[in-house]
Amino acid sequence: MLIPINYTIRSLLSRKLTTFLTVFGISLVVFVFAASLMLSYGIEKAMTDTGSENNVILTRKASQGELASQISRDALNEIANFPEIEKSKDGTPFFTMELYTLINLYKKATNSMGNVTIRGVAEKSFELRPQVKLIKGRKFSYGKNEIIVGSNIEERFKSCKIGSVIKFANTNWTIVGIFSTDGSGFDSEIWGDVNLFMTLFNRGTIYSSMTFKTNPKNFEIVKQKIAKDKRLNYIEPKIEKHFYKEQSEMMSSFISVLGTSITIIFSIGAVIGAIITMYSSIANRVVEIGTLRALGFKRRSILIAFLFECMLISFIGCFIGIFAASFLQVITISTTNFGTFSELAFSFELTLDVIKYSIIFSVIMGFIGGVFPAVRASFLSIINALRMDV
Amino acid sequence: MNANSDNLIQQSQNVENVESNNTIVSIQSLSKSYWREKFEIPVLKNISFDIPKGEFLALMGPSGSGKTTLLNLIAGIDKPSDGKIFVNNVDISLMGESQLANWRTNCIGFIFQFYNLIPVLNAYENVELPLLLTKLSKKERRERVELVLNIVGLSDRMDHSPKQLSGGQQQRVAIARAIVTDPLLIVADEPTGDLDKHSAEEIMLLLQELNAELNKTIIMVTHDPRAAEKAHSIRHFDKGELS
Structure with a gap:
């Protein structure tokens, strides 16, 4: 028979200060743990949301991204004729060739320079990414020195409002619109006419990437065709969603490892605190333990009661930690993505996985914190406990 | 609770099975020693005596004479070094730890010098505690707890925590907890040791009533001659032997 739960709860309440401090310690650790996971998931989400399962992106092999990728127009034209590429509304193949490069702009917060992605796009770029929505102003006009900027760029960089003029490629560009994709990596980019950019950046006929729409089932066929063609086999096709996820992996792994390391160090402190x-709780209740054993409660009832008490502290700490961490969702962080060298804005993302891992983590902390004292309590001799001779 | 332990307890509770001599506790050649580092300290030396059913026995003697050790052995919270203890014809010295725990729940009521109530539970919950180890329903438990709290005169203090009760009242709650399972034996270790004279008299009167009216067998360790006077018989201990 188990010792009643109200005994455990009231015992905790009778030691308000020590219970509060232990709960506080555990909630801090869970907060840090959850925050680092949320950050890691936030980066992953920003990048994963950037791509689509139905789009395939082509870049140069081993280029590690669009920035260092160079593909000739001839090769891309060859691929554009593949029958696996879906047709757009006008009956032409549904693809876009894009230019990807970096420029420097001043950040509002620090007045320091940050790398900002410039993406040269065509009309089909918008059709391939229907998540791109203009939230202010209008789309740029093709052939004119006009650009549109992502919502994160408008928010974080100087002179990025509608009507502002920024200079790059020896040309002044007027911002005519702000677009948003609700938090994907595109929100940290500047888009303009690809043909104009190709000329002004002196790129000749060398593009950075090509994106086309296809049925995911045809991906392997396209991959095989490119690999077998000697003129094209320097090009690597990837599902767009996977491509952008890979771009975030280095950074999200770094944050995960850093966050987990810090959390482990913190958790050692919290576990020692719980122990x-x-x-001390057992030392104060030695006679109670002896009395309960004398009345007929068995060793395992004592063990479970004390283990439950520590687990309960840990659970309360866990929920406070997660609750506090949930407020981090309103914060958006902007930093350089190691994968693309460009500025990337992302939010703390509270997912079910974050909650699940935080609960598992706190259960482990509670168990480690409680098991040794609980075993000690359960193995106290009844006689010694009643005499307080322990 | 395993079948073997069930049998032992059932046998122990079946008063009809008691031999014709009406003995409830039989102590045979009982010895107990403790070890302090390398040294063996004998506490009880070859003790033998019987306690009849319905007895109110006081164990007296100076500190360290072995009277509390004997009480602990009879109550099954300590194991003898040698010899046997029969309670209701069952040799409890043969029982394992888990069997003894079940046996104590059903057969022994404890009264301690410092009451040993659980401070975070109220009077009702303290008395109910041993019943949680039985198969009684919540309703049956409530009836029993209310009955015994009425017997000890504390039916109006059920919701009070130990802190809100006087020493005498706390010991009454402890007595209610000791009798709530209707045990074969009540063991009391200095039940008046922490009480003023008036409260001590009240507690002794209550124990006398339990013995006389409910026919409870009580074994009490005490230093207080006035408390011992209330018992039917007194056994004196000295240096681990009956004197």
Whole structure:
């Protein structure tokens, strides 16, 4: 028979200060743990949301991204004729060739320079990415020195409002619109006419990437065709969603490892705190333990009661930690993505996985914190406990 | 609770099975020693005596004479080094730890010098505690707890925590907890040791009533001659032997 739960709860409440401090310690650790996971998921989400399962992106092999990728127009034209590429509304193949490069702009917050992605796009770029929505102003006119900027760029960089003029490629560009994709990596880019950019950046006929729409089932066929053609086999096709996810992996892994390392160090402190709390709680309740055993409660009932007490502290700490971490969702962070060298804005993302891992983590902390004191309590001799001779 | 332990307890509770001599506790050649580092300290030396059913026995003697050790052995919270203890014809010295725990729940009521109530539970919950180890329903438990709290005169203090009760009232709650399972034996270790004279008299009167009216067998360790006077018989201990 188990010792009643109200005994455990009231025992905790009777030691308000030590219970509060232990709960506080554990909630801090869970907060840091959850925050680092949320950050890592936020980066992953920003990048994963950038791509689509139905789009295939082509870049040069081993280029590690669009920035260092160079593909000739001839090769891309060859691929554009593949029958696997879906047709757009006008009956032409549904593809876009894009230019991707970086420029420097001043950040509002620090007045320091940050790398901002410039993407030269065509009309079909918008059709391939229907998530791109103009939230202010209008789309740029093709052939004119006009650009549109992502919402994160408008928010974080100087002179990026509608009507502002920024200079790059020895040309002044007027911002005519702001677009948003609700948090994907595109929100940290500047878009303009690809043909104009190709000329002004002196790129000749060398594009950075090509994106086309296809049925995911045809991806392997396209891949095989490119690999077998000697003129094209320097090009690597990838599902767009996977491509952008890979771009975030280095950074999200770095944050995960850093966050987990910090959390582990913190958790050692919290577990030691929980162990001390539980040992002192047992020391204060030796006679109670002896009495319960004398009345007929068995060792395992004592063990479970004390383990449950520590787990309960840990659970409360866990929920406070997650609750506090949930407020981080309103914060958006902008930093250089190691994968693309460009500025990327992302938010803390509270997912079910973050909650699940935080609960598992706190259960482990509670168990480690409680098991040794609980075993000690359950192995106290009844006679010694009643005499307080322990 | 395993079948073997069930049998032992059932046998122990079946008063009809008691031998014709009406003995409820039989102590045979009982010895107990403790070890302090390398040294063996004998506490009880070859003790033998019987306690009849319905007895109110006081164990007296100086500190360290072995009277509390004997009480602990009879109550099944300690194991003898040698010899046997029969309670209701069952040799409890043969029982394992888990069997003893079940046996204590059903057969022993404890009264301690410092009451040993659980401070975070109220009077009702303290008395109910041993019943949680039985198969009684919540309703049956409530009836029993209310009955015994009425017997000890504390039916109006059920919701009070130990802190809100006087020493005498706390010991009454402890007595209610000791009798709530209707045990074969009540063991009391200095039940008046922490009480003023008036409260001590009240507690002794209550124990006398339990013995006389409910026919409870009580074994009490005490230093207080006035408390011992209330018992039917007194056994004196000295240096681990009956004197």
